[in-house]
Amino acid sequence: MDLLGQLDGAQSKGKSKDAELAKAMFEGTKEYRKKLKMPDLNEYSEKIKEEVDDESFFTFFDDEIGRFYFLRFLQDVHPVHGNFMLQVGRYVNSVHEKRVIAQDCIDTFVLAVTEIWGGEDPESILEAYDAGTKVVPKPGKKSARQNAKNNKLTEAKRIVDEAVAKLAKSTAPDLLEDMFIALRDDLDTYWSAFKKSKYLDLYARARTMESISVSDDDFHQFRVLGVGGFGAVNAAVKKDTGLMIAIKRMDKKLIKHKNRYKSCYTEANALQALSSRFVCGLHYCFQSKDEVCLVLDLLHGGTLSYLLHQKKKVSERYTCFFTACIIMAYEALHSKGFVYRDMKPANVLIKDNGYCVLIDFGLAAKMDTALKGKCGTRGYWAPEMVKGDQYLFSGDWWSLGVTLVELMTGKKPFKKKFQKYKHTDDKVKLCKGGALEDVIEERNIEAKLGKAQEEENDGRDSNDEETDEEDEEEEAKKNKRRSSVRVIGGFDKVVESTVETEAALELMEKAIAENAMLSPFAASNTALEGGMSRLLKLFSVVSFEPEVEMIMPGEFATFFMIVLEGTLIEDDVKHGPGSLLGFEGLFKDNYHREKKVVGGLMGGTIGIMLYTDMGRATAFDFELFGEMSKVIAKLHGGEEEATLGQLKASVDEFGDLDEHKEASHPEERFIAAQKHTQKAIVNEEKAKALSNSKQRDQKIYLTQEVWAKKELLSRECVKFINGLLTRNVNDRLGCGPNNFSKIKEHDFFESTMTIDWDKLEEGNMSAPYIPKKEVNAKEEAKMKTFNTAGMKKLTKEDQEKWNTWDWASKEYFQNEMASYLYEQWGQNESKKGKAGGGGGGGGG
Structure with a gap:
């Protein structure tokens, strides 16, 4: 298949994968399911039953699984009451068809209230249940419930009207909460009877699954x-x-x-x-x-960086809501003593309801002591990190400010080079300039948590899904060839193994099995005992990256190689494991390469042998040299004896070794000298680069101003960002006592859009942006x-x-199991034909 055909095929496959995932996310997962196998009752479940016996009804009812089984018991005792409350529970725990279920509850609520409050008291209902008979009304006497019926019906109609108005806007988690509360009265009357029922056993059995890995x-x-x-x-x-x-x-x-x-x-x-x-x-x-x-x-909503990539800029209204969500996440984190340290758009993920959450906590730290040193991703570092000051939670607020600027302007305010902004009338300052000598560290920091633990982790290679455009531009300018083979001098390649011996042996064994010509070196061959290990003493084993240029036309030939893993492509011809390439220079004087060789799409591993090392082989392993020569001679073609003679003459010229010198050939002496001095050169260059990098970073993060166009940001938004991008930690917004109360009261959360913090925390505030029902992620390819x-x-x-x-969350397991149980209940009720009847049970 040609390249365009391959690309079309990859795109088609990508779309197919997206369609499969989208269908599962938005339509259900039935086709991937297998039957849930409940465990038998055991010692653990008996222990759970004993614990329940000591619990209060209200504690048990707060347990998601416990509530389900209690309502199943209630359904047996009082079908209308139990059915309706199970249907409300199904709405809360469902993923699909929430609107249908909610409408069913709205349609049947008044009827359910009429029957529940027009009937007998729970005590009478239980008596009849225990006796296996129907409830018989007592003549001439109204129950306590019947006396309250009119008031309950008036309340029920009000609840329905409010629910209809709410449903027109969204399927909020609390949509049916008032209905549930209205029917919760007197449920504790059934508690003793429940504990004697089969449903306690079913509950205990379901709970045992939380311990299964x-x-x-x-x-x-x-x-x-x-x-x-x-x-x-x-x-x-x-x-x-x-x-x-x-x-x-x-x-x-x-x-x-x-x-x-x-x-x-x-x-x-x-x-x-x-x-x-x-x-x-x-x-x-x-x-x-x-x-x-x-x-x-x-x-499924994708990250903020994906949203930014799609929209180029994110509106202030959207950004305000996302910021409020991030502040709530910070509050949860900081209150538990964790500092995040990696805030950036790629680490904020949008939910299907438009709320956003923090992901990727690999660089988080528990605040046992103060911290010191850079951590996070370049561009989002706080000034105190770069300066080397101690810090607590302050860096999280700075990086939030950087994130907001990036979202609303579409540009990163701090890059790898110092940026000079043009001050024009249509721009506004978001971050004031500073001086290297400014004092910015938090006051009395050691008194709060003790002396800092130092840590350097810039996170530049970690967790960021999006391509760094700066790196891309830099790479294009340098036009470097990326390779695991280091180029030294103008005429040869010096290599050092990057693969451990044990792993190299494993790869070599597999490669030899792929090429019958290499069978003399197989572990099973007794004629050349230990041939594979002996071969590795001459080969340098290195990994290579996808599409890396290994050989270029015009280069002077100094080595050949064997593919151990992956593929190499030589002028569009693929060479897999066991293939030998690059040996032509052993048969021609002063040979320069004619074909281009690059790494395959998945990268891989090769073994490299310098021509000069072939010469060494004649000195310390003549037998091995003989076998390798035969393989190369066969590959080169021509009469074997003449080819072997030509190869031996070439190798003699490359490897005329002196007994008392490690390297006598001019090329070998160059290699030995380079190996001897290379470490010192590299260390010196690293130290110099580190010093230059530190000075550059300090200039950027401690002194640079940031400006943006006025039209992009409101005055309150500018003030908010100014507060976050304040270099002095003692004055920075979000730092200091009562920090969360103060930041929530900022005008930004009143002017751009009104944030109701209580509703937001409960998940009952409508988000301004709702992601599309599709796979919001970069193409897998x-x-x-x-x-x-x-x-x-x-x-x-x-x-x-x-x-x-290995670990399981009790809370999330309960939610998962409850969702499953309500879903199964709904399906069973639908099959029984009870959907929509008497507070019913179907609705989907």
């Missing part, structure tokens, strides 16, 4: 939604309950390679400690042999991939570091 087998995987520093996030459905979730997969090798165990556990611990609608919920932690995984809320072939293998000790990883 999950694995990859429990999920059906959909497309990748994003890529972070350690792996990918993909959408998935839990097969037994049908819950749509996101799985964040982190590669254990990458974590080991970057030594980031702490950040993974910090993220899990922070999410476990938090329970907020403004923080992405963590349902489960589980692991496989190669990955550790977080099972999170699936939020455009996301980066990871190559861990060259990294150290995982040991038993590495795996033991994850012994405490």
Whole structure:
């Protein structure tokens, strides 16, 4: 297939994956489900029953699963009462058809109230239930309920009118709350009877499932939604309950390679400690042999960076609401003693109702002491981080200010180079200039939490899904060839292995199996004992990136290579594992390359041998040299004896070794000298670059002004951003005592749009922006991939570091199970033909 055909095929496949995921998210997951298997009653469930016996009714009723089974019992005792309350519970826990269910409840509420309050008292109902008979009204005497009926009906009609008005606007979580409250009276009368019923056993059995761990087998995987520093996030459905979730997969090798165990556990611990609608919920932690995984809320609205990419600029009204959500998330975080440290548009995800949540807590820190050092993503660093001051929560507020500027102007205010803004009448200042010597550190910081723990983590390679345009421009200007093979001098390539010996042996063994010509070096070949290990002593094994240029026409030939993993492409011809390339220079004097060789789409690993190392082979392993020569001779073609003779003469010229010198050939002496001095050169360059980088960063973050066009921002918005982008921490908005009260009272949240903080916290405030019902994420084909072939293998000790990883959230499990139970109940009621009847039970 030609390139255009491949691209069309990839786009078609991408659209198909998007369609599959969108259908599951917005229409249901029935086709991916398997039957939920409830466990048998056991010791744990008996213990749960004992605990329930000591609980009050109201404590039990707050338990989502407990409430469901109590209402199922109520349905048996008083069908109309139980049916209606189960239908309200179904509305609260449903994902699909909420409007249909809500309308059914609105239509039947007055009828339900009429029957419930026109009938007998709970005591009489229970007597009849225990006796297995119908309730018989007592002649000439009204029950207490019947006496209250008229007042209840008046109240019911008012509730219905309000619910109709609310439903016209949205399906808010509290839409049917007043109906539920109105029918909750006297339910505790049934408590003792419930504890003797079969429904307590069913409740205990369902609760035992919260201790069951999950694995990859429990999920059906959909497309990748994003890529972070350690792996990918993909959408998935839990097969037994049908819950749509996101799985964040982190590669254990990458974590080991970057030594980031702490950040993974910090993220899990922070999410476990938090329970907020403004923080992405963590349902489960589980692991496989190669990955550790977080099972999170699936939020289809996309990140703020994706929204910005789509719209170029985000309106002040939208931004105001998003900011209010972020402040609520900060309040949840800071109150638990966590500082976030990675605020940016790519780490804020929009929910289907237009609210937004914080994601990615890998750089969060528990505030046991003050902190010191850069952390987060370049461009969002706070001045106190860059200066080297101690800090607490202040950096979160600065990075929020930077994020708001980026959203509303479409540009990052702080880049890798100092920016000079033109001061014109149509612009307004968002951040005042400063001086390097200004004192900006928070006062008395050590008295609050003790001396700082220093940490340097700039996060530039972590978690940011979006491409950095600055990096892209810089790369284009430099026009560098990216390669794992370092170029030194003008005529040869010096290589050092980047793959551990054990991993290299494994790759070599697989590559040899792919090419029959390499069979002499196979582990099973006794004629050349240990041939594979001996071969590796001459080869340098390195990984390569996708589309990297390995060989260019016109280059002087100094090495050949064997493909161990992935593919290399030589003038459109693909060469897979076991292929040998680049040996032509061994047969021609002063040979320069004629063909271009680049890495394949997925990257891979190669073994490289310098021509001069072929010469070495004659000195310390003549037998190995002989076998390798035969392979190369066959590949080169021609008569074997003549070809071998030509090859030996060429190698002799390359490798005329002196017994007392490590390197006698001019090229070899150059290589030896370069290897000897390279570390010192690199270290000196690193130190110089670090010094220059520090000075540059301090100039940017401590002195640079920021301006924007007046037309983009209201006066109150400018004032709000000015407060956040104040370099002196003691004067910065969001810092200091009563900080959340003060920031919520800011005029920005009154003038742009009125934020009702109580309604927002409850999830009952309407959002100004609702994302489209589609997969709001970058195309999967455009996301980066990871190559861990060259990294150290995982040991038993590495795996033991994850012994405490597997975990399940009781709160999220209860919500998941409750949603499943209400859904199953609704389906069963519909099958029985009771939908819409007597407060009924169907509605979808």
